[in-house]
Amino acid sequence: MTTATAQAHPNIAFIKYWGNRDAGLRLPVNGSISMNLDGLFTKTTVSFQPSLAVDELIINGREVTGKGLERVSFILDLVRQKSGVKAQAEVISENNFPTGAGVASSAAAFAALALAATKAAGLNWTEAQVSRLARLGSGSASRSIPAGFVEWKMGSGDEDSYAVSIAPPEYWALADCVVLVSSSHKGTGSTEGHALASTSPFQVVRVADSTRRLDICRQAILERDFDLLGAIIQQDSDMMHAVMITSQPGLFYWEPATLGVMTAVRQWQSGGVQVAYTIDAGPNVHVICPQAISKSIAENLRSLPGVNSVLITGVGGAAHLIP
Ligand code: PMV
Secondary structure, X not given: XXXXXXXXXXXXXXXXXXXXXXXXXXXXXXXXXXXXXXXXXXXXXEEEEOOOOXXXXXEOOXXXXXXXXXXXHHHHHHHHHHHOOOOEEEEEEEEOXXXXXXXXXXXXXXXXXXXXXXXXXXXXXXXXXXXXXXXXXXXXXXXXXXXXXXXXXOOOOHHHOOEXXXXXXXXXXXXXXXXXXXXOOOOOOHHHHHHHHHHOOHHHHHHHOHHHHHHHHHHHHHOOOHHHHHHHHHHHHHHXXXXXXXXXXXXXXXXXXXXXXXXXXXXXXXXXXXXXXXXXXXXXXXXXXXXXXXXXXXXXXXXXXXXXXXXXXXXXXXXXXXX
């Protein structure tokens, strides 16, 4: 086969990946845990065509060149090396959510690319192998390969640093209300951000404590314990942002509306509502809650100042091929 199409969901990290011990191989300084986001996806078709002189990349109908194409060609080169395929590829990718709108599009993009490219090149790789390849494009993409609730083990090297499913999507009916507070251009991207993490004196502490947070988060998922989950994911997000803010130069992603949402969530929590926030490298807020209350939470979020829109997503499945 020389053509294949794959679909993958983005994911939201419950325990964050921030900082690499090997930037080239994207080997993280700590393990991470996430949930795939149902309803949002990237669909990518890769076709190796002997007539092409160079790789071509089209995202949402627009041709992409420069850095974006280089990152994709880096993954395609690895696939060509392993498979013996010599041809350049055409990559056509579509997101059903706005790129750079607070949902990390790179995770779904590199997961779908890794799966489609290996299949198109005739490689029948295991989930772990595809997760490792996706990791080389974007660390968090490794977690968009397995289904549901996922853990990316930091591993001891390239071979054993990949993601596995902790529990399938139907295991726990959670929702992520993605609160979009800004449509303005993204600040410092995560690749540059990871490189700055070690300049914060707090990073050592955050990393040293990561096994504790991973253990609690895994246990909370397996026991479907929302209070335990909510407390640990919020603490983990706050710890990552403490590192970001105190890096040199400091990365400050929050906007006034971000803080408004955080404050509201904390107030609802103290009133006994099962809700918690987590924030990635941007101003938008992911508000996690049981699916049963997600509609009313989203409605309340929409009434807060500075909130542009709220997307409700459930727990998503694994990256998969489309016939
Ligand atoms: O996969 P990257 O390099 O885009 O890094 C993702 C970083 C965070 O989204 C902030 C945290 C995470 O674990 O997803």
